[in-house]
Amino acid sequence: MLNKFFKKTKYITVSQRNLNNIHEDLDTKPSIPNGMWVKCDGCGKVIYKNDLEKNNKVCQYCSHHFRMNAKERIDFIADQDSFCQFDENMTSANPIGFEGYEDKISNMQKKTNLKEAVITGKGTIGGESAVICVMDSNFMMGSMGSVVGEKITRAVEKAIELKMPLIIFTASGGARMQEGIFSLMQMAKISGAISRLNEAGILYISVLTDPTTGGVTASFAMLGDIILAEPRALVGFAGKRVIEQTIKQKLPEGFQSAEFLLQHGFVDSIVSRENLKSTLKKILYIHNRNR
């Protein structure tokens, strides 16, 4: 009698499909081409690329922020048709005569459709004008050589001339080795321009994006009046492996993340991508002495 309560009444239904004809079935299904799906580095879920783009390249499941290239970032942050590029045609020379450097640059240009690792220019964000620089980690890891140094320095000088705030989105593996000491000097060069910007009382917002490391962290990235960071962005000076080898210890979870920097007092705020444009607009508005 009691058995009635424990008797299974629902069973797994087995499809009526004929397994022998499985190949036929697959052919009639609509096929989604390869490259239309992306795996999230945060949660491992597979996301349809279109959905990812619609969500500003942020995973809808775990909010992992995918990297944005320079063009995507400018389209996302600047008002439509407001962005006007500076120094579009500047390209790298080979200052220390490093073998194969010119070819590498050519290949990168073809691969990324960029001339170099940073796009600079001016535009408006929610109607507020600003000089905007965006680095792109797809171009030689966003490494900083003479062109990145010169373009950013000129952008800073332009901000001083136009009395416009400056926003730099950082993304870099550090100094570009192929330009040797010339790359190192770009750290000083840009910092010098920023010191002048400060003297002129002009706002500089740096937005740390994943990854921001090496000579970029040790120069302009950490000199913003206001320093914002994207969630879980990798931001640090030395490489994780180098540190582990030096101190012979495993590093804690979350080391060199934006959250780690916030905890240790080095960023003003972590801003998720959906709030980034409005946050920048707010900061620009508060600093706008012309209103």
Next chain:
Amino acid sequence: MEKLEKVQEIFSKKFKSKNAWDRVTLARMIERPTSLDYINRIFDSFMELHGDRYFNDDSSVVGGIGLLNGEPVTIVAHQKGRNTQENIKRNFGMPEPDGYRKGLRLMKQADKFDRPIICLVDTPGAFCGMEAEERGQGEAIAKNLMEMFNLKVPIISIVIGEGGSGGALAFAVADSVWMLENSIYSVLTPEGFAGILWRDASKAKEAAEVMKITAQDLEKYGIIDKILKEPTGGAQKDVDKMSCTIKEALIEKIGILRKRSKEELLQQRYDKFRRMGRFVE
């Protein structure tokens, strides 16, 4: 007498034909004179000043005040150890953020009292440690790079040994940047360079040639302003003579820099770094 001169000529010719790796070896050898060796010979009444006023006193950076030929100056220097024990105490001349902040504090003090600043640069690089990251190694270096452009006093930086990347540059934003003949100054160590670009850190010798890190290379590129000749065989052969060479050059250059107005001084310092870089438009 003639014979002696001829022998000296042959010796110096032999040493002139040093390759990049020879210089790396000389720059790094334990016998190479360190900052304190020069400080104690060049400056009178040197008093070391300690601490960054926030957290720590970093032993890899020595700073203080003294007299150069009667004129008050501030000295900021990387300090390596002269033996293994001392190296451990000095962290092999690799500063934490506290070292850069101590240096900046002393440089700003020099600005307040209108004292020229002399920086002696000798570091394998900024220390790559966990606490260093926690206390903002990047921010400390960046701050120095920016603030040094605002100091209204003459600044001379001399790379006396190794100029290890950003960790060196943080004390090398100067009106005049010099290197001792056998010093090196680079964006990365040859070992690091070989490891990253060729995946073989043992190719450091080749890397040293390719990277262009010697004083001779850097003077050619206009990155440094002067090379100070070392005694035959290296500075360690005659520290007194090397100190004299440095002292004379410092007195002369500070005299010249003192003649510039503060505006001219800052403008020329800005222009110096502004010019660095090669690109195509």
